[in-house]
Every structure is written in C-alpha cells, then in structure tokens.
Amino acid sequence: MRDRKAGSAPPEPAVPVRRRAALIAAGGALAGASARAQAAWRPARPVTIVVPFGAGSGTDAISRILAQQLEPEWGQSVVVENRAGANGALAAAQVARAAPDGLTLMMTTNTPHAANPALMKRLDYDPVADFTPIARAGNYTFWLVVGERSPVRSLRDLLELARARPGHVTYASGNSTGIVAGATIAQMAGVEMTHVPYRSTPPAMTDVIAGRVACMVVDVSASLGHVQAGRLRALGVTSRERSALVPEVPTLHEAGLPGFDVVAWAGLVGPARLPPEVVASVNAVFRRVWERPETVRRLAGIGFEARTSTPEEFGAFIRDEIAHWGRMVRAAGIEPE
Template identity: 85%
Template sequence: MLGAALPAPARPSQGWKPPRTVTIVVPFAAGSGTDAITRILAQQLEPEWGQPVVVENRAGANGSLAASQVARAAPDGLTLMMTTNTPHAANPALMKRLDYDPVGGFTPIARAGNYTFWLVVGEASPVRSLRELLDRARARPGEVTYASGNSTGIVAGATIARMGGVEMTHVPYRSTPPAMTDVIAGRVSCMVVDVSASLGHVREGRLRALGVTSRERSALVPDVPSLHEAGLPGFNVVAWAGLVGPARMPPEVVASINAVFRRLWERPETVQRLAGIGFEAKTSTPEEFAEFIRGEIAHWGSMVRAAGIEPE
C-alpha cells in the first residue's frame, strides 16, 4: 500500500519584491544631503530586488511638491519617499496650507537616521566664530543675511537670531546647493546646512564651520564646537530622515521593505559610508517611525513658534 503523501517541505519566505522599477522621490535637489543618502540606498537595493531603483529629485515648496506627489501615488511599493523633518514635521507649522496630510497621507516604513547640521560662512568672510557673527549682526541690524534650503535652515537660522538677540535677514532658496553657492560667493552672510551636502566645501576651504546645531558636539566632526557651547546655551536643532510610502500600503509590502532596508542600512560598511558624509544611521520598525513622526510634528511646531516664525 502506498504511504500517505508527505507535505512539501516548507520553504523560507523570500518576502515581497518589486515587479518593476521602484522610484524613491527626494524632496530636495541633486547635491543635497537627502539626495546623497538616497543614492547610497538605491545602489544597495537594486541588486537585492533585481530591479532598477530610480532617485527622482522633486525640489520646491519646502518639500511639499515631493510629498504631494508621493501621497497621490499608488500604494504598491513602487513609489517611495526619503522624507525629512521638513515635509513631515516642520511644514505643518511653517505653511498655512498643505496639499498633503503628513500623518494620514503616508505609510511610515523606517527611520533612516539623523543629519549633522552646522552654521557656516564663506571663506572670504571675516567672521571666524559665532560670537563674531552675532557681534556683526548686532552692529549692523538686518545687514547680516542667512540662507536656507530646507526647514532646518529656516528654523535654526531664526533661532540663532532670537537666542542671540540680533536681527538677521532670511534669504530662502528652493534647495541647499544654490544657497551654498551664494554663501561661498559672499552674496549671503551665512547658513545652517547639513554636513552631508557641505563637508567637501569645508574640507577644501570654501566654507568655514562655526558650530554644529546639536546640543553636544558631533562624533562625526568632533573638532567643531556646538552652538550651545559657542555662545547660545540650550541651542539644540536636530534634523532627521526616513522612508515612507503612500497611505494604505499592504502590510506585507511594508514589512518586506522595512526588513531589507534595515539589513542594508545596519551593515557596518553602510554605517561607515554614511558617517563619512555626516549622517548618523538609525533604523526602526514602521510602528516606531509612525510614533516618532507624530512626536516630531509637535516638537518642530514648538520650535517654529518659539523662533517667532510666521506661517507662509
């Protein structure tokens, strides 16, 4: 008598993989820090998925153009966004009207980490310290200008002026690279910019760093003082990035993308590569990232109000 058929041996699940090209939308221009970290991720995802991973730069409206585009995309895992504290935490306080819901319009996938930001001036500037910058602004109210290419630059610049008791004029840009160009050329006095986008300019002497925006010195650039220790006690502005997709993505797709992202992002060689451009890698579960975003919306709203910034 033939024995009963045995069940086929269980095979390990390979998880979801995209059937075709995946697009990761970046809310800032090529050359920005967010662009740099997203291209590192795309390079690693392609061999994992066996599909092209395209980085699409959609700069403008403080990241709102990119966020609106992704919120309207199909929730199939083929359109993702490397978001930051600009579209997903600060914009609700900085803008009177948003074309997207930073909570309900997206599916959080994973936190990516923190940027290191610092205050810089051009090489031709006579300013060599935070104190000298504040003294100059105090002597010439409104003549000292600060550029911004994202919400961190906006909020940190206004907070420096408020805490320093000086008047500085804000010069906004669509993204970081053109803002840096004008600081280097001396057309704008200073800016708060991420190390990821500006480290090369500092190393080559085109920009001079006056202080990092985190309360403590950064392990990534330990020789640069914090603005807190340089003369603004309590100053602490930390920017972050993370991966999101449109709302209502299937849970199995979210879980699969989170798993592959965390495995790639936590590799020592990836952590080291990111650190080399001034980015501190961190990861999370989708649920942890969702809770983090809600908390950051409240936190950045408080900072915007404290800095006296009126929504536009």
C-alpha cells in the same frame, strides 16, 4: 509528596500537553507568517525613491547610497527622483497621490514631515494620514557656516556684526532645518538677521561661498567637501552635544547660545494604504542593507548617523516630531507662510 528545597524556585504552573502544543504551533505559525510576509513581496518593476530636495543635497546623497544597496537585493532598478520646491511639499504631495504598490517611496525628512505643518498655512498633504511609515533612516549633522572670504571667524563675530548692522546680516536656507535654526539663532541672540530662502541647499551654498549671503545652517552631508576644501568655514554644530562625526567643531550651545539644540532626521515612507506585506518586506530589506557596517561607515563619511526602526516606531516618532517642530517654530517667532 517531597517538600521543595529551601530557596528553590516554585514550580511552573502545569500546562496541558495539548494546549502547550497548540501554543507552540500558533507561535510558529505567527513567526512563519512574519517571515513569509517579509520574503513574499518583491518589486516587479523599477522602484522610484522621491527626494524632496535637489541633486547635491544631503537627502539626495543618502538616497543614492540606498538605491545602490537595494538594486542587487531586488534585482530591479531603483531610481532617485529629485522633486525640489515648496520646502519639500511638492515631493510629499506627489508621493501622497501615488499608487500604494511599493513602487514609489520617499526619503522624507523633518522638513516635509514635521516642520511644514507649522511653517506653511496650507499643505496639499497630511503628513500622517497620507503616508505609510516604513523605517527611520537616521540623523543629519548640521552646522553654521560662512564663506571663505568672510571676516567672521566665530559665532561671536557673526552676532557682533548683526548687532552692529541690524537686518544687514543675511542667512540662507534650503530646508526647514535651515529656516528654523537660522531664526532661532537670531531670536536667542536678540539680533535681527534677514532670511534668504532657496529651493534647495546647493544653490544656497553657492551664494554663501560667493559672499552674496553671509551664512547658513546646512547639513554636513551636503557641505563637508566645501569645508574640507576651505570654501566654507564651520562655526558650530546645531546639536546640544558635539557630533562624533566632526568632534573638532564646537556646538552653538558651547559657542555662545546656551541650550541651542536643533537636530534633523530622515526616514523612508510610502503612500497611505501600503499593503502590510509590502511594508514588512521593504522594512526588512532596508534594515538589512542600512545596518551593514560598510554602509554605516559610508554614511558617517558624509556626516549622516545611520539608525533604523520598525514601521510602528517610525510612525510614533513622526507624530512626536510634528509637535516638537511646531514648538520650535513658534518659539523662534516664525509666521506661517
């Protein structure tokens, strides 16, 4: 037998021909089964995407973009149903009770699926047990804004006003990100501000623009048009790093709250016990339309950073985020209601 040449790789262990053929066949069968699962299910009737906030909110905007993309893929109508109220809990409870047939989905966010367990004493749903994760959709960019007639020009101005008049400076919220971020600003700065909650973002913005409320933390997706038109003034984004979507706006971390970092997200879920073939099919078509360059650009234009995942990755992400938002709520000193 000839010696192996120096430096050459050792020979691979021999695999019997029959066993090798069986392995190849098994691998092909698994790949074929996966492909068939993704291709097999299509909705036989119109699909509803439940949105936990009102029309005009950022979640409403991205859900309508998704619905437009899914309709030609499925050959069915895709209806966006706004179910605002109770910090997104009403929508979540509705979807949790829906039939697991793929015809009712939810564009959830960190509000009903991460923050609510810490913000609310009683929930009519379990954010893990009552849902089937399908895919992560991406991250929102949030910023702190004031109305155009406000004398406040910077975070420093706002905090000086709050120190001079404890409890008189108000902040609105239309979701958990606004609640937690507003309370965290007050806690980190050592000032007293009064929270004014709303059922959804649009009416909260209306009152900030009118000067009835001093400020709010709001998603760029819902408020960019108002900022561009001069009706709102952005003081800083809530993420630790500047957003590539609005790079000219400083972070609150830079502006005077070192370490401030609040990031919000969205993703697609269905009721618990969705059949695997439905989950695989919806995930596949969602990723296909969401990753299109034109869709990514369209979402970026309204302040949303698109990203996708497998169902398993999104499920693990939700569990981690429940713990993360619980820590932020406790650190901000927010008592559950």
